[in-house]
Amino acid sequence: MTTPVVGDQRTLGFSRPELPPPLRNPRASLKLRNALVGWTFILPNFLGFAVLTLVPVFTLFYLSLTSWNIFGTAEWVGLDNFTRLLGDKSFHIALGNTFYYAALHIPITIVVSLSLALLLNQKLRGAAFFRTVAFFPYITSIVAVAVVWNMLFSPEFGPINQFLGLFVDGDLPGWTVSKDWAMPAVIIVGTWKDMGYYMLLFLAGLQTVPGELHEAARIDGANAWQRFWNVTLPCLRPTMFFVTVMVTIQSFKVFDLILVMTDGGPGQATLVLSQYIYQKGFEQFEFGYASAVAVVLFLICILVTVVQFLYNKRKEA
Amino acid sequence: MTARTSALRRSGRVLLYVVMIAAAAGIMLPFAWMVISSLKLNNQVFTAPVQWIPDPVQWRNYLDIWAKADMVTWVRNTLVLSVAVTFLQVLTGSFAAYGFAKMRFPGRDALFLLYVGTIAVPWQSYMIPQFQMLSGWGLNNTLWAIMLLQAFGAFGVFLMKQYYESIPDSLSEAARIDGLSEYGIWWRIIMPLSVPALASLTIITFVQTWNDYLGPLIYLRDRELWTIQLGLQSFIGEYNAEHALIMTGSVLSVLPIALIFFLGQRYFVEGIATTGVKG
Numbered sequence: 044m045t046t047p048v049v050g051d052q053r054t055l056g057f058s059r060p061e062l063p064p065p066l067r068n069p070r071a072s073l074k075l076r077n078a079l080v081g082w083t084f085i086l087p088n089f090l091g092f093a094v095l096t097l098v099p100v101f102t103l104f105y106l107s108l109t110s111w112n113i114f115g116t117a118e119w120v121g122l123d124n125f126t127r128l129l130g131d132k133s134f135h136i137a138l139g140n141t142f143y144y145a146a147l148h149i150p151i152t153i154v155v156s157l158s159l160a161l162l163l164n165q166k167l168r169g170a171a172f173f174r175t176v177a178f179f180p181y182i183t184s185i186v187a188v189a190v191v192w193n194m195l196f197s198p199e200f201g202p203i204n205q206f207l208g209l210f211v212d213g214d215l216p217g218w219t220v221s222k223d224w225a226m227p228a229v230i231i232v233g234t235w236k237d238m239g240y241y242m243l244l245f246l247a248g249l250q251t252v253p254g255e256l257h258e259a260a261r262i263d264g265a266n267a268w269q270r271f272w273n274v275t276l277p278c279l280r281p282t283m284f285f286v287t288v289m290v291t292i293q294s295f296k297v298f299d300l301i302l303v304m305t306d307g308g309p310g311q312a313t314l315v316l317s318q319y320i321y322q323k324g325f326e327q328f329e330f331g332y333a334s335a336v337a338v339v340l341f342l343i344c345i346l347v348t349v350v351q352f353l354y355n356k357r358k359e360a
Numbered sequence: 361m362t363a364r365t366s367a368l369r370r371s372g373r374v375l376l377y378v379v380m381i382a383a384a385a386g387i388m389l390p391f392a393w394m395v396i397s398s399l400k401l402n403n404q405v406f407t408a409p410v411q412w413i414p415d416p417v418q419w420r421n422y423l424d425i426w427a428k429a430d431m432v433t434w435v436r437n438t439l440v441l442s443v444a445v446t447f448l449q450v451l452t453g454s455f456a457a458y459g460f461a462k463m464r465f466p467g468r469d470a471l472f473l474l475y476v477g478t479i480a481v482p483w484q485s486y487m488i489p490q491f492q493m494l495s496g497w498g499l500n501n502t503l504w505a506i507m508l509l510q511a512f513g514a515f516g517v518f519l520m521k522q523y524y525e526s527i528p529d530s531l532s533e534a535a536r537i538d539g540l541s542e543y544g545i546w547w548r549i550i551m552p553l554s555v556p557a558l559a560s561l562t563i564i565t566f567v568q569t570w571n572d573y574l575g576p577l578i579y580l581r582d583r584e585l586w587t588i589q590l591g592l593q594s595f596i597g598e599y600n601a602e603h604a605l606i607m608t609g610s611v612l613s614v615l616p617i618a619l620i621f622f623l624g625q626r627y628f629v630e631g632i633a634t635t636g637v638k639g
Binding site: 074077078080081082083084085086087088089090091092095096097098099100102103106159162165167169170172173174175176177178179180182183184185186187188190191192194195197199200201202205235240243244246247288289292295296298299302303316317320321324325330333334337338340341344345348 | 373376377379380383384387388389390391393394397405406407408409410448451452453455456458459460463464465466467468471474475478479480481482483484485486487488489490491492493508509511512513514516517542543546567570571573574577578588589592593596603606607610611613614617618621622625628629632633
């Protein structure tokens, strides 16, 4: 990230008049004053940010090493919570389901939103309207969306199964009431809701692809697919990186969608890590143990971000 | 261009239109279903085949819901929260962004990296220590908790910083030479120039706070503190067989957001594009 800044001499034709070298003291005090003023700008937001985000993140690690629950104070238990995780069946299920959700939601969302962006980039009439439509699910509330989709997915009289019934003879998916189909249903809704946001990011990225490159490739006889693969995609790499990181984190922390759509069920078929943290912490009041689960979620998100970051760095070089 | 390839191109374009219209219809289907069902009698919601036009149209649902659900309280709480959070976020975010974008001092870049780093940290992972802390301050079960929770996000800082960097430095430099303080430059030069970004941040923050479900779920226990999302969710649980009325409540909860979105969608789109392009 390059940030041109005031006082950055390269970007200015005229800059602050340079003080002659002997007068070092006034210059130093100017620097100090500048730093103080700079800090006052950042402080109001940073105070809130530090107290409400940074402090909890650091106390999380301490809490995860304690036995804090509703009956008592936080007592140091070392790694006990983490060894307990190893044998906790529900935790394993939640972890597996989280990866299941991520493994499908990440690629599907990327492919669908990129396709929509490419479609919109064709300068069709009505594209502005379509952009509005595709983005709309992203800004609507999860509660309203979940209840509507649950009705659409209703196995017997829901419109989705009625539509599928036109083509399929025999058993139709039970969607949110079936152990096997609940997760696909949640993934469909998650993708439907999020794709508009990533579509906008891709669309912004597509504006940076130079038109001359496409022209040149066309003259060289490259077909549409070859142009996409060899011109558009490489030019989109920064956007692709950003989108991948965001969609990955979003997938691993998925929570409210599942909470209101299936509440982790049926059984534990859609129980994910975030919800397990919530259950342990806010329903069973095992703060220490819930924190240990939260540390796992935290580490997964940091790890995948770092890996993607390094991968992007290597590709850039 | 030969006639054949031009015919091919034309049919290609027709195909694109077909795809676009089909996709749009598919995406909007849940909302269509929501509105249609909200105007039906309850026993007409689930029929085979689906009845796409309500008959008779039940406008009554939109009157009945106010009697059955405490919508007024919910909307009032949600409005209070959304306005307060948006005000704080826009003010502190744009203020901090000036420090990050237009000033140079030691520690600035490290500090910004801290902000960037938290993108990778999901709130779900630190909601428990945060809850313990805010409860310790006696803020559990108050609207203050949600305000604090939402108001100091890194997003506002990013968005405003990106925008400030597109404002030529020569402007603020000239003002500095004329003797304007840094605060004066922020308020009188930069702020008036960043109205589009401020508009983006305002509506994005407002909508996010309006839609937030998890924060209120964890912190707001008393019914009189509930937001529209919490209220709607409990209404769904309580009247789970009243499908038509549930859809009416859903329409009402989405309506204000839909209005804001259609009026200000340019700012939405630009705001999201700004934070995305440079990351």
